[in-house]
Amino acid sequence: MNHQIKKDDNPDLIEERSKATFDTDAFGAFIWGGYNNLKRRREIARYYEDHKELHDTVPIAFMTREEKLENAYRKASIFENHIKKACDVNNPEEVRYFNWLVYHIDGHPTSVHSIMGFPTIINQSDKEQQERWLQSGENREYLATYAQTELGTNIKKLETTATYDQKTEEFILNSPTVTSLKWWPGNMGHSHNVAIVMAQLWINNKCYGPHPFFVQIRDPKTHKPLPGITVGDIGPKFGLNTTDNGFLKLDHVFPNGTYVPPVHDKIAYSSMMLVRAIITPLMGENLCIGATIAIRYSAIRRQGEIKPGDGEVQILDYQTQQHRLFPQLARGIAFLLAGRNTYNFCNNVLKDIKNGDVSLLADLHAILCGLKAISSYQAELGLEQCRMACGGHGYSAASGFPLLNSNQFNGVTVEGDNLVLLLQVARYLMKRAKEIRYEIRYGQQPSKPNEIYDYLFDDAPKKCLIDQAYVPNYKNVLESFEYLSKKLTLQAYDKLEQLKQRGRTSEVAWNECSVELCKAARAHIRTFLARTFINEVNQVNGLPLLTVLKDLLQLYLFYEVKECMAGLMEDGYMLGQQLHYVKKNIYEALSKIRPNAVSIVDSFDFTDRELNSVLGRRDGHVYENLLKWAQASPLNKHDVLPFHHKYLGRMMEEARQKSRL
Numbered sequence: 001m002n003h004q005i006k007k008d009d010n011p012d013l014i015e016e017r018s019k020a021t022f023d024t025d026a027f028g029a030f031i032w033g034g035y036n037n038l039k040r041r042r043e044i045a046r047y048y049e050d051h052k053e054l055h056d057t058v059p060i061a062f063m064t065r066e067e068k069l070e071n072a073y074r075k076a077s078i079f080e081n082h083i084k085k086a087c088d089v090n091n092p093e094e095v096r097y098f099n100w101l102v103y104h105i106d107g108h109p110t111s112v113h114s115i116m117g118f119p120t121i122i123n124q125s126d127k128e129q130q131e132r133w134l135q136s137g138e139n140r141e142y143l144a145t146y147a148q149t150e151l152g153t154n155i156k157k158l159e160t161t162a163t164y165d166q167k168t169e170e171f172i173l174n175s176p177t178v179t180s181l182k183w184w185p186g187n188m189g190h191s192h193n194v195a196i197v198m199a200q201l202w203i204n205n206k207c208y209g210p211h212p213f214f215v216q217i218r219d220p221k222t223h224k225p226l227p228g229i230t231v232g233d234i235g236p237k238f239g240l241n242t243t244d245n246g247f248l249k250l251d252h253v254f255p256n257g258t259y260v261p262p263v264h265d266k267i268a269y270s271s272m273m274l275v276r277a278i279i280t281p282l283m284g285e286n287l288c289i290g291a292t293i294a295i296r297y298s299a300i301r302r303q304g305e306i307k308p309g310d311g312e313v314q315i316l317d318y319q320t321q322q323h324r325l326f327p328q329l330a331r332g333i334a335f336l337l338a339g340r341n342t343y344n345f346c347n348n349v350l351k352d353i354k355n356g357d358v359s360l361l362a363d364l365h366a367i368l369c370g371l372k373a374i375s376s377y378q379a380e381l382g383l384e385q386c387r388m389a390c391g392g393h394g395y396s397a398a399s400g401f402p403l404l405n406s407n408q409f410n411g412v413t414v415e416g417d418n419l420v421l422l423l424q425v426a427r428y429l430m431k432r433a434k435e436i437r438y439e440i441r442y443g444q445q446p447s448k449p450n451e452i453y454d455y456l457f458d459d460a461p462k463k464c465l466i467d468q469a470y471v472p473n474y475k476n477v478l479e480s481f482e483y484l485s486k487k488l489t490l491q492a493y494d495k496l497e498q499l500k501q502r503g504r505t506s507e508v509a510w511n512e513c514s515v516e517l518c519k520a521a522r523a524h525i526r527t528f529l530a531r532t533f534i535n536e537v538n539q540v541n542g543l544p545l546l547t548v549l550k551d552l553l554q555l556y557l558f559y560e561v562k563e564c565m566a567g568l569m570e571d572g573y574m575l576g577q578q579l580h581y582v583k584k585n586i587y588e589a590l591s592k593i594r595p596n597a598v599s600i601v602d603s604f605d606f607t608d609r610e611l612n613s614v615l616g617r618r619d620g621h622v623y624e625n626l627l628k629w630a631q632a633s634p635l636n637k638h639d640v641l642p643f644h645h646k647y648l649g650r651m652m653e654e655a656r657q658k659s660r661l
């Protein structure tokens with residue numbers, strides 16, 4: 001049953017919704033982690049709808065950058081009062097959802113304080129510092145950005161220095177070169193007045209590596225930059241244009257403090273881990289939003305005939321359109337599920353770390369890096385497919401895609417470039433490979449068992465077992481991912497070792513294997529995503545929901561296997577006939593999903609505000625609203641543009657006069 005049917009909606013959508021074979025609320029509860037969460041989302045969305053002061057005065061697409069910033073600041077100034085009424089502020093998902101409704105994809109203009117600056121203070125300060133800065137940070141008496149990236153350096157080689165002065169007992173922060181300027185920190189340009197500056201710590205001429213420092217960059221009252229500080233906005237970007245990403249130069253600045261060594265030398269990186277954990281489900285949500293817009297539009301857009309004489313069909317009936325869109329739906333769901341799992345894992349490990357237990361830190365770091373890299377890349381490609389699936393209207397800001405996709409671009413870069421992060425996964429895999437090749441063979445115990453990589457130590461079947469069974473066997477597909485991941489991991493390891501034996505240094509050998517290393521990393525993460533999706537679906541009771549989820553799972557697994565076919569077939573593990581079965585499973589899944597497609601996207605329960613798209617409107621009244629949207633464009637305030645006669649009008653008039661001569 002589709003709960004979204006309303007009699008005044010577009011008739012094609014009504015028809016689509018009436019065909020649902022499952023309960024959309026049950027699906028929504030599965031996606032958002034239970035009925036109560038679904039209910040809370042609806043209550044929060046209603047709160048947002050009822051409070052017009054939180055709405056945009058005109059569509060964001062029609063605003064200049066300054067207007068966007070002012071609009072965001074205006075909402076931020078009243079946001080704190082509202083959020084306490086709308087949400088359980090201790091529930092991060094409720095807080096995130098309310099933020100999304102109010103600020104949409106451009107984000108809260110103090111988001112870096114909430115997701116990076118302040119968490120760094122919470123997780124990386126001692127008792128005395130916490131007493132001084134926790135409550136005031138919570139109250140937003142100050143706003144802290146996270147200033148790590150520099151104009152031209154990498155994080156291990158950061159150039160910003162923090163030198164301890166024994167006499168004054170102060171740290172002196174300095175940007176010694178132009179490349180050491182902090183560049184990119186969010187909200188640093190104008191909004192925030194404190195920066196958590198990552199700098200190389202020097203004590204008695206000894207460097208202790210990058211450490212975070214709490215630096216007041218603007219006067220708390222006047223908001224003017226403090227002496228020694230040069231700060232500003234880095235200019236317009238592809239997206240996130242309500243975020244004033246900034247630059248910062250420190251000229252011998254003196255924040256005071258003492259040095260307390262952390263329990264692990266990578267604790268300074270824990271703020272990045274938290275954000276990486278947030279990014280994967282966000283990528284899932286973005287992709288589901290894009291798929292919702294494109295699938296609804298494809299259900300109301302009629303173009304061309306399949307059976308001559310039968311009339312124009314909904315473009316969603318074309319197999320090509322389904323093949324373009326449904327895998328995005330399946331991937332979006334896979335990212336949401338895996339993201340939720342690892343977010344919980346991340347919070348548990350961070351709690352352990354606080355108690356001095358860092359045993360799971362490396363496992364967590366690797367999986368977060370890999371998921372962030374795969375999900376952001378595939379979401380970017382997928383959103384582009386969704387945009388293209390909407391034809392010309394997909395290119396209009398009215399579709400929502402220009403804002404969504406241009407913001408999405410940052411996903412592959414923020415919190416570490418994707419390839420750099422895949423190489424971190426590869427480092428981790430190479431350690432497992434070493435255990436397989438040497439340590440276990442010589443009687444040593446492998447590292448602590450862990451569901452994430454145990455398969456690397458198991459003997460999997462040597463032949464692919466995918467067959468033409470009517471009910472697909474997911475275990476056979478999962479084993480294919482495991483086989484590929486193990487093969488690529490060991491191949492990369494053996495190549496590395498051979499190169500070293502031939503005299504290459506570890507670093508040079510690493511570089512010469514880095515494409516292969518990234519392939520191994522991708523295969524490992526694909527395996528994790530597939531396993532998580534299977535595990536989650538296996539926990540579902542209730543046949544109608546289970547059936548539609550299995551259709552999506554079938555599409556996900558076989559689509560991903562097809563993407564890996566070169567690696568699976570090159571050594572004869574998978575045969576040509578099996579590839580044929582894989583494709584058959586994909587096409588079959590597309591036709592099974594087709595009648596439920598609109599109801600599946602309805603189940604996400606996205607409001608029109610979340611979609612921000614005329615094409616994806618829940619009621620399907622696209623065409624009349626496209627006209628309204630165009631008429632609202634600021635250009636159409638005038639019948640004749642104020643500068644028309646100054647230029648084009650004059651040009652035409654002059655041409656007419658000439659031709660009269």
Ligand SMILES: CCCCCCCCCCC/C=C/C(=O)SCCNC(=O)CCNC(=O)[C@H](O)C(C)(C)COP(=O)(O)OP(=O)(O)OC[C@H]1O[C@@H](n2cnc3c(N)ncnc32)[C@H](O)[C@@H]1OP(=O)(O)O
Binds near residue numbers: 269413
């Ligand atoms: C709409 C779509 C977009 C959504 C986006 C929403 C969010 C918007 C938020 C935007 C805000 C953005 C903020 C930022 O970008 S902040 C800056 C982030 N910067 C980075 O992420 C830099 C990336 N680089 C790194 O993290 C490190 O350089 C890197 C981990 C890649 C390498 O570390 P290092 O330089 O130390 O070098 P090594 O490779 O030698 O590593 C040494 C060992 O340390 C291990 N390691 C590294 N990091 C961690 C960690 N976090 N935890 C545990 N262990 C770690 C590493 O694996 C090595 O271990 P081994 O020696 O044992 O192999």
Ligand SMILES: Cc1cc2nc3c(=O)[nH]c(=O)nc-3n(C[C@H](O)[C@H](O)[C@H](O)COP(=O)(O)OP(=O)(O)OC[C@H]3O[C@@H](n4cnc5c(N)ncnc54)[C@H](O)[C@@H]3O)c2cc1C
Binds near residue numbers: 149184185410414423
């Ligand atoms: C919207 C946005 C918001 C941001 N917000 C913040 C913030 O709040 N705070 C902050 O500190 N930073 C922030 N950043 C910076 C961001 O974290 C970095 O841009 C990101 O980590 C990539 O680093 P980089 O720009 O130095 O790219 P580089 O590391 O220079 O990457 C460029 C290319 O070089 C390749 N490369 C680099 N190193 C290696 C290697 N070791 N092996 C192989 N290939 C390599 C990469 O794969 C990539 O193709 C933000 C960036 C953006 C775009």
